[in-house]
Amino acid sequence: MQYTDIQIWQPGILRNTDYLNPGPAKLLAATLDKDIKIFKEGGVLPELWHWLYFLPVDR
Numbered sequence: 001m002q003y004t005d006i007q008i009w010q011p012g013i014l015r016n017t018d019y020l021n022p023g024p025a026k027l028l029a030a031t032l033d034k035d036i037k038i039f040k041e042g043g044v045l046p047e048l049w050h051w052l053y054f055l056p057v058d059r
Contacts, residue, residue, distance in 0.1 A: 020045075024052040 022039050028049065029036045039045075 020053055024055075025049055028052060 019041075025039050025045060026036045028034075029039070
């Protein structure tokens with residue numbers, strides 16, 4: 001491989017998809033008296049609700 005090969009190389013588009021367990025979002029929705037029907041496959045979480053998926057695990 002020549003140095004020029006590295007210079008002209010362009011990576012392809014990389015897409016990643018991960019499915020989240022709807023449980024934490026549904027529990028928060030129930031706590032806030034929101035309609036849990038808004039959570040469907042492929043849907044988007046309300047702003048900042050992604051923090052539900054980074055909670056520390058107790059020992």
